[in-house]
Amino acid sequence: MTDHLPKFRAACLTAAIYLLAALGLPAHGAAAVQTLPDAATFENIAAQGYVYGLPIVMHYDITYQYSVDTASPQYKAPFNQLRNGARVFTYKDTVVITPNSDTPYSFACLDLRAEPVVISVPPVTDGRYFSVQLVDANTYNFGYIGSRTTGIKGGSYMVVPPEWQGAAPAGMQVFRSNAQYALALFRTQLFNPADIDNVLKFQKGYAVQTLSAYLGQTPPPALPMPPFPNIGQDYMKPEFFDYLAFALQFAPAAPEETAIRAQLASIGVVAGKHFDFAALPKDCQEALLRGMKKGAGMVDASINGPGIRVNGWKMSSPFGNRDFFNGNWLLRAGGAKAGIYGNDAAEAVYPMTRTSASGDPLDGSKHKYRITIPAGQYPPARAFWSVTMYDGKTQLLIKNPIDRYLINSPMLPDMKKNPDGSLTILIQRDSPGKNLESNWLPAPDGPIFLVMRLYWPETEGLSVLPLGKGTWQPPRVELND
Incomplete structure (x- = not known):
């Protein structure tokens, strides 16, 4: 040396x-x-x-593919324009790892350099949960619009860059980004497959526009687009x-x-x-x-290491605003790699596991598994909950014969209950048979990564920090061979 x-x-x-x-x-x-x-x-x-x-x-990388590279199969729309998704995510969506498949997404990559952007949302009339997560280029969640935070009456909200010193329209709430580029990530609850037309109608009430367009004024001089370097997903x-x-x-x-x-x-x-x-x-x-x-x-x-674990599930919520991270770069990186654009714990929590309750790695090529939820002990969520299956290697949704990527609470009426009222989710690669397919969560032919989602969680029931030490525990993943 x-x-x-x-x-x-x-x-x-x-x-x-x-x-x-x-x-x-x-x-x-x-x-x-x-x-x-x-x-x-x-x-x-x-x-x-x-x-x-x-x-x-x-x-x-996501910004580049969503709003810069028009040749990308994942391209959504130019900056400051909204793209509504007419479907939930499937195995074909590969830019964002660990995506949810519960809520059709709407996207708007925001360029705040020249002027602020105004986001408008419609009123809710059918009890539908929605949220608009505002994430800056640091992956800080710097604000929320939606059912939990701003309510169901609808309205318009302004997103401004770090250095902005102007005046907002009277009565308009302002969200300040920590960077000149940001992402508005809309989630709209889908009650069931037949509900998709209602989701699309609701999405039509979303709007993203520059402040000058909202006010009907002459826009400031346009700024040239920076020379964005081409990027791939190999970091x-x-x-x-x-x-x-x-x-x-x-x-x-x-x-x-x-x-x-x-x-x-x-x-x-x-x-x-x-x-x-x-x-x-x-x-x-x-x-x-x-x-x-x-x-x-x-x-x-940091992702696979020690943490709060309950019945084999890692109970953590490594997402938040700048104050939440407070310079803890490892926490921020671990959260991004586990599932970039995760919500604040108050908006959603994500128990996740790659192992059974006994600590053995989950592998769909070797075993079948089950999750049994006792009667009346469903995950405590005010909006809805789900259990989503991912490929353990790529953290992407997997192709399967019934195009099912999750089991969620809106599906409960169509699922078979046990004699004692409990619910068993069957986790396996191959079909358990037509009579049990309603309870089947298809698994990959290899490592498994499971993520639960509790949207708008009932915090008093959760044993997850920083929310509290509640009594509810996620159900065990057990062998079902």
Whole structure:
């Protein structure tokens, strides 16, 4: 190691001169060299930078496919335009991992640089749950419109960028994003398959428009679209830090970000500046790649590591606003990788598991399983609850012969109950037979990842932090071979 360090520092000297030149900064010989990190520090910064940047890059990828790349099969609409989904998500939807298949989505990627955006929602007349989750480019949930928060009377709400100092229309509630780009994610409850036309009618009452359009005024001068770099869903590649540097220019650093952004700058990752991995000497490249793998391992460990577990289900809610995370980048990254755009715990909670109650890995190629919910002990949710099946490797919905991806509370009237009034959900790869298919949740031919969703949870019944220590427990996943 002693013999290697001088060679590493010499290589990084070349890298430093290149990076300083690329950033338009003067290189002052030895003075610049003394500030460069050694191999271990370089690797550690890359690891911490990966953890910090993963949610930001994941959000950038989704934004790119939804509103930039018109050739993408996942393309939705240009910025500041709404796209209503006429269906629930299926195995064909592959951009967002761990998507729900309960509620048809509506999407609007928001560009707030030139002016605020106004979101309008209709009144609810049939008890239908809906929510509009406002997520910024940091993946902070900075606001909610919907049944739980703003009520059922309908109305218009304004979303503004971090630096906005204008006046809102009289009586209009304002939500301030922490970044100049954001996402409005609409969820509209579907009571049953025959209810889809009613959902579509409700979605027609949604509207997204710029403030000038809402007021009928002349818009401010249009800002040119930035040169969005093309991106793929493989984040374990060195271009990761170029995507991160690009995205950071639209999200002003909060005080808790000062340290990590300074560390990233020390290895050449600077907001709004191109990061050219290929120009780095080999030793620096190797240190960065080792750091990325280390960071990815840290994120995976945070997801699969210890936490509050009840009957084998991990009870956590790693989603919230900037104050909720308070600089805990590992918590933010773990939440994003487990299921980016998860809701605040007050809006929804997500017990999840990859193991049976006994701790054995769930695998549809080896076993059949069951979940039995005792009579009268359904998950405590004011809106609805569900149990969704995912491929344990990809965290995507799986293709199956009955096009069913979940069991949820609206399906209860059509499901068979046990003599004692309990409900058994059958989890297996192959059909249990026509007479039991109403209770069948098709499983993949391999690892299983199960996620429960409780929308608008009854907090007093939940044993999940930060909501409280209630008495309800998720039912056990048990062998049914």
